[in-house]
Amino acid sequence: xxxxxxxxxxxxxxxxxxxxxxxxxxxxxxxxxxxxxxxxxxxxxxxxxxxxxxxxxxxxxxxxxxxxxxxxxxxxxxxxxxxxxxxxxxxxxxxxxxxxxxxxxxxxxxxxxxxxxxxxxxxxxxxxxxxxxxxxxxxxxxxxxxxxxxxxxxxxxxxxxxxxxxxxxxxxxxxxxxxxxxxxxxxxxxxxxxxxxxxxxxxxxxxxxxxxxxxxxxxxxxxxxxxxxxxxxxxxxxxxxxxxxxxx
Amino acid sequence: xxxxxxxxxxxxxxxxxxxxxxxxxxxxxxxxxxxxxxxxxxxxxxxxxxxxxxxxxxxxxxxxxxxxxxxxxxxxxxxxxxxxxxxxxxxxxxxxxxxxxxxxxxxxxxxxxxxxxxxxxxxxxxxxxxxxxxxxxxxxxxxxxxxxxxxxxxxxxxxxxxxxxxxxxxxxxxxxxxxxxxxxxxxxxxxxxxxxxxxxxxxxxxxxxxxxxxxxxxxxxxxxxxxxxxxxxxxxxxxxxxxxxxxxxxxxxxxxxxxxxxxxxxxxxxxxxxxxxxxxxxxxxxxxxxxxxxxxxxxxxxxxxxxxxxxxxxxxxxxxxxxxxxxxxxxxxxxxxxxxxxxxxxxxxxxxxxxxxxxxxxxxxxxxxxxxxxxxxxxxxxxxxxxxxxxxxxxxxxxxxxxxxxxxxxxxxxxxxxxxxxxxxxxxxxxxxxxxxxxxxxxxxxxxxxxxxxxxxxxxxxxxxxxxxxxxxxxxxxxxxxxxxxxxxxxxxxxxxxxxxxxxxxxxxxxxxxx
Numbered sequence: 001x002x003x004x005x006x007x008x009x010x011x012x013x014x015x016x017x018x019x020x021x022x023x024x025x026x027x028x029x030x031x032x033x034x035x036x037x038x039x040x041x042x043x044x045x046x047x048x049x050x051x052x053x054x055x056x057x058x059x060x061x062x063x064x065x066x067x068x069x070x071x072x073x074x075x076x077x078x079x080x081x082x083x084x085x086x087x088x089x090x091x092x093x094x095x096x097x098x099x100x101x102x103x104x105x106x107x108x109x110x111x112x113x114x115x116x117x118x119x120x121x122x123x124x125x126x127x128x129x130x131x132x133x134x135x136x137x138x139x140x141x142x143x144x145x146x147x148x149x150x151x152x153x154x155x156x157x158x159x160x161x162x163x164x165x166x167x168x169x170x171x172x173x174x175x176x177x178x179x180x181x182x183x184x185x186x187x188x189x190x191x192x193x194x195x196x197x198x199x200x201x202x203x204x205x206x207x208x209x210x211x212x213x214x215x216x217x218x219x220x221x222x223x224x225x226x227x228x229x230x231x232x233x234x235x236x237x238x239x240x241x242x243x244x245x246x247x248x
Numbered sequence: 249x250x251x252x253x254x255x256x257x258x259x260x261x262x263x264x265x266x267x268x269x270x271x272x273x274x275x276x277x278x279x280x281x282x283x284x285x286x287x288x289x290x291x292x293x294x295x296x297x298x299x300x301x302x303x304x305x306x307x308x309x310x311x312x313x314x315x316x317x318x319x320x321x322x323x324x325x326x327x328x329x330x331x332x333x334x335x336x337x338x339x340x341x342x343x344x345x346x347x348x349x350x351x352x353x354x355x356x357x358x359x360x361x362x363x364x365x366x367x368x369x370x371x372x373x374x375x376x377x378x379x380x381x382x383x384x385x386x387x388x389x390x391x392x393x394x395x396x397x398x399x400x401x402x403x404x405x406x407x408x409x410x411x412x413x414x415x416x417x418x419x420x421x422x423x424x425x426x427x428x429x430x431x432x433x434x435x436x437x438x439x440x441x442x443x444x445x446x447x448x449x450x451x452x453x454x455x456x457x458x459x460x461x462x463x464x465x466x467x468x469x470x471x472x473x474x475x476x477x478x479x480x481x482x483x484x485x486x487x488x489x490x491x492x493x494x495x496x497x498x499x500x501x502x503x504x505x506x507x508x509x510x511x512x513x514x515x516x517x518x519x520x521x522x523x524x525x526x527x528x529x530x531x532x533x534x535x536x537x538x539x540x541x542x543x544x545x546x547x548x549x550x551x552x553x554x555x556x557x558x559x560x561x562x563x564x565x566x567x568x569x570x571x572x573x574x575x576x577x578x579x580x581x582x583x584x585x586x587x588x589x590x591x592x593x594x595x596x597x598x599x600x601x602x603x604x605x606x607x608x609x610x611x612x613x614x615x616x617x618x619x620x621x622x623x624x625x626x627x628x629x630x631x632x633x634x635x636x637x638x639x640x641x642x643x644x645x646x647x648x649x650x651x652x653x654x655x656x657x658x659x660x661x662x663x664x665x666x667x668x669x670x671x672x673x674x675x676x677x678x679x680x681x682x683x684x685x686x687x688x689x690x691x692x693x694x695x696x697x698x699x700x701x702x703x704x705x706x707x708x709x710x711x712x713x714x715x716x717x718x719x720x721x722x723x724x725x726x727x728x729x730x731x732x733x734x735x736x737x738x739x740x741x742x743x744x745x746x747x748x749x750x751x752x753x754x755x756x757x758x759x760x761x762x763x
Contacts, residue, residue, distance in 0.1 A: 054253065054666050078251055080672025092663035096685040105681055109249070109672025157671055 004030045004065060004083050004160040004193075006051055011060035013046050020046045022217045023060070030160050033187065033194040035204030035225075038214035044197040045089070047214070048165050051195070052086055053079040080109055085154035085192075086163040091146055093138040099149050100125065100134040106153045124156035127186060144175040151183070155190050162187070164196040168203060180206040250675040252668040255683070258590060265586035266597060269579060269650070273604050273643045277615035279622070284473040293474055297458055301482060304441045304455040307377055312437030314378070315385035318529055320429045323393025324421045325522035328405065330512045332519070337526045339748075339755060341390050344383035344533040346697075346747045348704035348721045350445025351740050352537040353380040354728060357449060359540025372450050380446035383533040385436035390529065392432040392498070396425040398509050399500065405510050414518060431494035435606055438483050442608040444707055445725070455479055459610045460707060469617070476611040483606050491599050499591075499598045541740050544733035554738035557723055564634065565703055565719040571638030572645060573699030579642070580649020581691045584657040585683075594654060601647030613640050613711040637712045641702040648701070649694040656690030689757045696754035700747055 006028040013021040021043040028034055028051070036044045049055040050062060053075050062070040069077040094102055103121035112120065125131045128148040138146055147167060154162055164183075168176040184207050187194050194207050204211060204225070211228050213221040221228060322341075326334055344352065356379055360371035371379070400421060408420040447454030459479070463472035587593045616639070620631035629635060660683070668678045709722045718726070724739050 052666075052670055054669065078249075078672075079253075079666075079670045084670065086667070086670045088663040088667060090661055090663050092661060092667035094664055094667075094682045097681065101681075105673055105677070106667070106671035108677055109674060153667075153671070 006069075006161070007063045007066075008050075009061050009063075011047075011050060011057045011062060013043075013050060013055065014058045019217050021050070021057075024217075024219050025060075026212065026219065026222070028161075028195060030193045032210045033208040034196070034210040034212060035208035036195070036197045036212045036214060037199065037201060037204050039199055042214045043217040044199075044214055045165055046217075048086075048163055048195070048197050051082075052084055052163055053077060053082055083160040084163055085157050085159035085161075086165065087147075087150045087154050087167045089165045089167060089169065091138075091150040091167065093146060093149055093153075095138050098135055098137055099130065099141075099152075102138070102149060103153045103156050107156055110157065120156050120158075121152075124152040127155065127189070128152040128182070143170050144179070147171065147175075147179055151179075151186070155186055155192065158190065159192050162192045162194050164194065164198075166198055168198075168200075176203070177206070183207055249672070252665040252673060252675050252678040254675065255585070255678075256589065256662045256665045258588070262586045262588055262590070262593065266583065266593065269583050269586065269646075270597075270600050270604070272579075273646055276619060276640070276643060277607075277611050280473050280611065280615040280618045281477055283470065283618060284477045293471070293478060296453065297455070297475055297478075300453045300455045300458045301479070303374075303453060304447075305482070305486075307374060307381065307454070308437035308440045310378055310437075311381045311385045311440050312433040314382060315389040315436055316429060316433035318525060319386050319389030319433065320393045320422065320425060322522065322525040322529055323390045323395075323429070324397045324418065324425050325518060325525065326390070327394045327397035327510060328417060328421055328512060329518045329522055330514050331522045331526070334512070335755070337523075337530075338391075338394065339751060340530055340534060341526065342387045343744075343748055343751060344537075345387035346700040346704060346751060347383070347744055348445060348706055348725075349380050349384050349443050350449055350706065350725060351541060351721075351743070352383045352533075353377075353446040353449040354736065354740070355537030355539070355541035356380055357540070358543060358733065359536060362540070362543060374450075374452060376450040377446040377452050377454070379532065380449075380537070381440040381443065383537065384440065384443065385433065386529055386533050388436050389429055389433050393425045393429045396428045396498070397421045400424055400510050402510055414515060418518075427494040428498035431490050431498055434490045435487060435602060438487055438606045441479060441483065442606075442610070442707070456608065456610070456707065459608065460710065463610070463614065463711060469614070472610065473614050473618070476608050476614055479608045480611050483608070484603065487602065487606055491602050495599055495602070496595055499594050538744070541744075542737055544737040545741065547734055549741075550732065550735040550738045553735050554742060557727075557735075557739055558720065558742060561718050561720040561723045564713070564717045565721070567634055568637045568641060568709060568719055569699040569703035570695075571635065572641035572702035573695035573697075575638060575642035576646040576649040576698040577652075577691045577695035578649075579646045580651070580653035580694050581656070581687050582653070583646075583650040584653025584655070584687070587654050587657065589658070589662065594658075597650060597654065601650045604644070605647040607644070609640075609644055609705065609707045610711065612644050613708045616640050616712060632714070634714060634717055637709055638702075640708050640712055641705055642698070644708070645698045645701055648698055649691075652690045652694040652697075653687070656687045660686055693754045693757040696750050696757070700750050700754070703743075703747070 008024055008026040011021060011024045012019060024047065036047060038044050046055070050057055050070065053070060056070050056073050056075050059072050061068060064077055064082055067077065069082065094105065097105060100121055103124055104117060107117040107120060110117070122131065125134055128151050130145060130148045130152060133141060133145060138149060141149065150167065168179060171179065180203060183194060196203060196207055198204055209225050211222065211225045212219055325331070326338060331337060353376065356371050356376050360367040405417055408416045442456050444454065444456035444460045447457040459472050459475045462468050462475060583597065587597050616631060616636055620636065623631050630639065664682060665678070668682070703719070704721055706721050706725050709719045713719070713722065720739065720743055724736060728736050
């Protein structure tokens with residue numbers, strides 16, 4: 001596992017005078033699977049997009065391994081140089097490409113030879129148990145299969161961090177549980193760190209050992225999962241805990 | 249490496265690109281506008297032209313109103329209920345709009361002659377003009393109402409159904425579709441002002457026929473220019489308030505969104521109403537004039553003479569129409585990319601596109617003539633050749649390409665570019681592998697639709713075609729008075745069959761792109 005570290009210093013993001021993220025300071029380290037938990041509209045996805053370099057902060061700065069990555073209004077390190085991969089909420093599969101081509105196109109920006117890229121793509125599909133679907137197009141697959149394609153595309157690049165933006169909202173509970181288990185296994189085998197954004201505490205505890213709680217664009221709590229559940233006085237966290245107990 | 253994220257971000261290059269697209273469209277008219285306004289030579293516009301404007305506006309208003317009364321419910325019913333053979337019905341309804349209206353005028357005229365003197369008296373009046381122009385207006389209102397109603401989500405319709413049954417669904421859908429349908433009906437009425445065909449065939453003095461006569465019979469270029477400018481001004485005064493008020497709703501309806509659209513349901517009663525309405529529309533816009541048009545074929549088809557005319561004009565028709573389709577569709581697709589996801593840009597481009605579309609075709613054509621007359625010989629390739637016809641038709645019809653281009657680009661999820669950026673896919677490769685294949689069906693459909701509309705144009709081709717390079721519709725238009733009826737009918741049949749085939753291909757292209 002690598003030593004990639006993301007650091008956010010007093011980061012804010014405003015959309016048309018509406019603050020989506022306010023004064024967030026965080027440190028995310030490789031090897032520590034982290035969940036960003038919070039209700040809808042609390043700024044989780046905005047935070048993830050800032051980390052990925054898809055958006056620039058309005059204030060504050062983000063560093064990757066100590067190097068400035070984003071400053072107000074500027075992205076200094078583009079997304080593909082941050083050693084990350086991302087599974088989007090809508091999966092963002094390119095619909096006109098076959099499964100294998102979705103993975104291959106994602107690898108086309110790397111310096112890999114064609115043969116090596118093909119080998120990596122096939123390996124990723126095999127790991128995600130969809131090698132037999134490589135000739136199909138995303139529209140011909142079920143929701144769970146599409147999820148696996150998005151995952152295969154993400155892990156083929158061998159990232160240090162895998163960013164998951166509520167990717168399981170459209171899945172049934174059984175498929176979701178299975179996917180979460182597989183992600184945990186893949187993270188161990190491939191060696192990436194998971195950063196998952198979710199509003200479901202069950203998703204968070206299935207994969208992660210560190211939790212960041214967000215509310216109204218601010219980080220209200222953070223810490224190791226179990227310790228936080230026991231010690232925190234946050235009302236939101238207690239509501240999450242109640243929901244988690246209910247699911248268990 | 250340029251990131252695919254640029255496609256999803258705002259930037260100055262978008263405004264510049266859009267300005268270039270639209271300036272190139274209206275730029276051709278500027279020398280004409282200048283000469284028409286400042287020139288002292290040529291006749292001045294007289295009372296007969298003013299009277300023609302009033303007559304044309306009356307006809308256009310009536311056509312728009314009738315199109316709205318029948319088109320709105322038909323489109324709404326087709327979107328909400330499963331009508332038997334819905335796709336075929338919609339294709340048949342669209343077909344008349346893709347055929348030059350003067351052909352329908354010939355059809356009505358021929359039918360009236362077969363029926364008897366009373367029918368001739370009725371048809372050879374404004375009634376004939378209005379019936380012929382309905383073939384253009386009704387289809388576009390039906391289509392607008394259909395597309396707008398399809399813009400409702402399935403849950404909205406279900407909610408209305410739960411509250412008050414099918415009656416509530418219909419009321420809700422009609423309220424939703426009415427403003428865009430009214431706008432399009434008005435625009436259709438305005439478009440009829442630029443159509444010289446029916447007026448000339450039924451001997452009614454319409455404004456478009458007057459402009460054509462000024463230029464091609466009286467050779468008074470300045471007068472024709474002034475008349476075009478006046479007509480353009482009238483059109484702007486009528487349509488700008490409509491576009492401002494109902495435009496945003498129409499843009500919302502036309503642009504693709506990611507949602508669950510209405511699923512048509514079975515309903516015997518509504519289905520019967522829908523089929524009846526479609527039957528009435530098809531009867532008036534297609535069946536009756538087509539019968540009149542093809543009746544002379546009972547006496548025999550003039551294979552050889554029709555084939556001879558086709559070989560002389562078919563190549564030119566294809567050249568003009570496909571050339572215009574290609575230019576307009578490419579320009580439209582580029583326009584779609586420039587607009588991006590900005591609602592404000594969409595609205596502005598939509599308004600500008602509507603304003604370009606409803607301008608009299610003669611304005612652009614005469615503008616090119618004006619430019620060509622003062623340009624150096626080196627510019628002949630562009631300004632005094634067959635390419636000039638393509639250019640004029642493309643400029644006039646490029647708004648259709650722009651609308652379909654905006655719709656196609658809007659159908660792409662922003663996350664596709666984000667995913668490409670995260671994985672370091674270069675912009676060029678992302679464009680080639682994802683964006684262009686996605687835009688291709690819409691662009692091809694736009695090219696085919698523009699090609700069909702361009703193929704049916706008579707005014708622009710008449711004003712700009714080099715000697716000996718007539719198109720098929722222009723050939724029909726020029727020979728219809730002297731040639732045998734059966735020859736005219738044979739040529740019309742060829743044209744309608746070709747239009748129907750291209751329409752089918754365009755529909756298949758659009759259908760193949762649902763995600």
